Amino acid sequence: xxxEIRRMNDxxxxxxxxxxxxxFFWDIEHNLVVTDENIRQCFSLPERALHDGVTIRxxxxxxxxxxxxxxxxxxxxxxxxxxxxREEFRIxxxxxxIHWVSARSTVKRNTAGKATMLSGxxxxxxxxxxxxxxxxxxxxxxxLEVQTMRNLLKFGxxxxxxxxxxxxxxxxxxxxxxxxxxxxxxxxxYNKDEKKLELNVQYGFDEEVRKTFHSANDYHNAVCGRAIxxxxxxxIEDVMVDKLFAPYRRSALxxxxxxxxxxxxxxxxxxxxxxxxxxxRKPHRPSEAELLKLDLYARQAIDFIDRVRTEEALARxxxxxxxxxxxxxxxxxxxxxxxxxxxxxxQFARMLGYSPGQQMLPLNIIDLVHPDDLRxxxxxxxxxxxxxxxxxxxxxxxxxxxxxxxxxxxxxxxxDASGKPQSAVIISVDITKQKAAERLKDEFIGVASHELKTPxxxxxxxxxxxxxxxGRSSPATISKLVAKLNNQVDRMVNLVYTxxxxxxxxxxxxxxxxxxxxxxxxxxxxIEEVHSSAPDHHISFxxxxxxxxxxxxxxxxxxxxxxxxxxxxxxxAEGGEIKVTSEHAESTVKVSxxxxxxxxxxxxxxxxxxxxxxVDSASTNPLMGFGLGLYIAAKIIxxxxxxxxxxxxxxxxxxxxxxLPC
Amino acid sequence: MVLGNSAKHMKKKILYAExxxxxxxxxxxxxxxxxxxxxxxxxKSIKKKLQQHQIGLILLDENLNWGWGSDLCRELKSDEKxxxxxxxxxxxxxxxxxxxxxxxxxxxxxxxxxxYDVIDMVNMHYLDTSQx
Numbered sequence: 001x002x003x004e005i006r007r008m009n010d011x012x013x014x015x016x017x018x019x020x021x022x023x024f025f026w027d028i029e030h031n032l033v034v035t036d037e038n039i040r041q042c043f044s045l046p047e048r049a050l051h052d053g054v055t056i057r058x059x060x061x062x063x064x065x066x067x068x069x070x071x072x073x074x075x076x077x078x079x080x081x082x083x084x085x086r087e088e089f090r091i092x093x094x095x096x097x098i099h100w101v102s103a104r105s106t107v108k109r110n111t112a113g114k115a116t117m118l119s120g121x122x123x124x125x126x127x128x129x130x131x132x133x134x135x136x137x138x139x140x141x142x143x144l145e146v147q148t149m150r151n152l153l154k155f156g157x158x159x160x161x162x163x164x165x166x167x168x169x170x171x172x173x174x175x176x177x178x179x180x181x182x183x184x185x186x187x188x189x190y191n192k193d194e195k196k197l198e199l200n201v202q203y204g205f206d207e208e209v210r211k212t213f214h215s216a217n218d219y220h221n222a223v224c225g226r227a228i229x230x231x232x233x234x235x236i237e238d239v240m241v242d243k244l245f246a247p248y249r250r251s252a253l254x255x256x257x258x259x260x261x262x263x264x265x266x267x268x269x270x271x272x273x274x275x276x277x278x279x280x281r282k283p284h285r286p287s288e289a290e291l292l293k294l295d296l297y298a299r300q301a302i303d304f305i306d307r308v309r310t311e312e313a314l315a316r317x318x319x320x321x322x323x324x325x326x327x328x329x330x331x332x333x334x335x336x337x338x339x340x341x342x343x344x345x346x347q348f349a350r351m352l353g354y355s356p357g358q359q360m361l362p363l364n365i366i367d368l369v370h371p372d373d374l375r376x377x378x379x380x381x382x383x384x385x386x387x388x389x390x391x392x393x394x395x396x397x398x399x400x401x402x403x404x405x406x407x408x409x410x411x412x413x414x415x416d417a418s419g420k421p422q423s424a425v426i427i428s429v430d431i432t433k434q435k436a437a438e439r440l441k442d443e444f445i446g447v448a449s450h451e452l453k454t455p456x457x458x459x460x461x462x463x464x465x466x467x468x469x470x471g472r473s474s475p476a477t478i479s480k481l482v483a484k485l486n487n488q489v490d491r492m493v494n495l496v497y498t499x500x501x502x503x504x505x506x507x508x509x510x511x512x513x514x515x516x517x518x519x520x521x522x523x524x525x526x527i528e529e530v531h532s533s534a535p536d537h538h539i540s541f542x543x544x545x546x547x548x549x550x551x552x553x554x555x556x557x558x559x560x561x562x563x564x565x566x567x568x569x570x571x572x573a574e575g576g577e578i579k580v581t582s583e584h585a586e587s588t589v590k591v592s593x594x595x596x597x598x599x600x601x602x603x604x605x606x607x608x609x610x611x612x613x614x615v616d617s618a619s620t621n622p623l624m625g626f627g628l629g630l631y632i633a634a635k636i637i638x639x640x641x642x643x644x645x646x647x648x649x650x651x652x653x654x655x656x657x658x659x660l661p662c
Numbered sequence: 663m664v665l666g667n668s669a670k671h672m673k674k675k676i677l678y679a680e681x682x683x684x685x686x687x688x689x690x691x692x693x694x695x696x697x698x699x700x701x702x703x704x705x706k707s708i709k710k711k712l713q714q715h716q717i718g719l720i721l722l723d724e725n726l727n728w729g730w731g732s733d734l735c736r737e738l739k740s741d742e743k744x745x746x747x748x749x750x751x752x753x754x755x756x757x758x759x760x761x762x763x764x765x766x767x768x769x770x771x772x773x774x775x776x777x778y779d780v781i782d783m784v785n786m787h788y789l790d791t792s793q794x
Binding site: 481 | 684688692695727754755773774775776
């Protein structure tokens, strides 16, 4: 047996003597292991291993402690049933170095199946192992990088979907803390209005510490302060060592950290956004790789904060703009060139009796225009559509109720990128009241000019007559004619005063020329005058015992004339009874004019003394009067310190009465 | 009773319907000098006055307090008893010419007027109905 083994060994030795491998032969029955010189040296075996052999016990110690159990296990298992034994393990050489080896051997069995021999090759695979390890390590590193990138991407995507600043910063901080293997972290946003850092989110710190952070104003030399000042990341490996950090040492220890890094974050324009800090319980310096990843996360956070801030600013500006547009007292509408409403503010809807909101959008503005104004409006609109020239126009719009309002519209175009008009903005103001006032004024002017023609006729007629009669009629007759001419002139003057209401004093009040006179006498005069032009009306006067009063006689005459004329105007010719009475009561005199005419409705009663107010009745000539008579009468009475009022009901006649102080 | 002569010397009567006293007065004044007697009325009792007097022409103010002269004119012209009497409308309104035409008046006068125009108009249209 021995001879055989030796022979085999020699043969193998010849071909395998390269220092990287060796052979061995183990006689399991006799427990003798024979090896070549390489193996002998590797395994630190005595000389006799080369020829006599050593027991397996001698071989085992060379095997690296950690691998021993494994090797023996697999060996035992192979000897029990296998035909081959392969294993990789480490061995400790004499010089202390550790080598990886690979054992490949065959198992020889006897007829009973029991393993009798194990022989094979042992190769040094240290280099290969190192390469394998290096590969594995770099693969792991790569996998980690890939994972980190995936996380970053997911993270970024999540940020894109949210606008919750606080939640997002929380995530950033969390990731940063995990990445750096830190124990605590904080994210402070920079408030540029107050020029200080505010703690927004934190990780790991307890309540007390948080409070301290919050209120810290002087952090100048604290890490975050330094980071802001220098614009660079500040790393404090050991708070006990860093000199500048000394004042904060105690707070740091109380908070529980010994090391910290603070990274200032800037937006694209170089404005400070905030500071991201991570803290470590033990003294620590983050690696370059870690800090690089931190920067990547920070970049995400910066972009996010930027975006959120921009969105907020935009929303605020939109709110502001929207408020202006909606609070506007003018209706603002945007339309396309076929008239479709693209946008309308609340006031426009309100103006037309719609509830603000969507009700306006489906409408076409052309449908709102009064049919009479349609053509003119369309012409101007089309002109704007083709030339881009703004214009303004007064038209009528139909309200939701179907009635119309007058509006003044200013229309200007909105141009597209190429300078072509793409839509129009209409600023619409309700001018119904102004139009009504204009109409009243026009009516007034119409009536006034008509009324003035009567005394003018009188004046002209008398003038012509006098001219004609001079030399032919007696002086007495001429005098009479001149007197009548004067009367007409006076009448005209009164009329003009009535119209213009111009006899005002310096204070803008109705000017009064006061004198002492008997009111009853004045009333009589007026009744007589009025009677001459309305002989069929019966006017009775019951004078009371009145003291002389101090008042403007002309003006009071105006009041009486007006009240009497009204009484006659609104009462029947046949059976028309007008009763005038005057009475004295304590410190006032009261005059009443009662008629049995058509009376005044309750609705009109409250408005009867209004300027320009006239009762529109089918039976009366709408041209008569200016609607000023009662208004001025009321003004005159009030100016005297008196009161004027009316009692009436439709169909039941009226009693107008006034009082004057005396 | 004198035929012809008395007829010649009987004063011509016109009816002036107007509710403004001053107007009634001044027209009466100058028409007098032309030998016209002016019967005045505020417009509410024209028919009565026509019955009471021999009226050869009606001067009718368009803008009466209680109604339109042109309506009265239409009424008178559609009544065969009064249709023949010439009616002259007086007004300060711009379109009095159209109104006069539409209501069948025989003429119109614009205010303020020339007294000679009134006299001419009356002379031109006056109808002596005493012979009828």
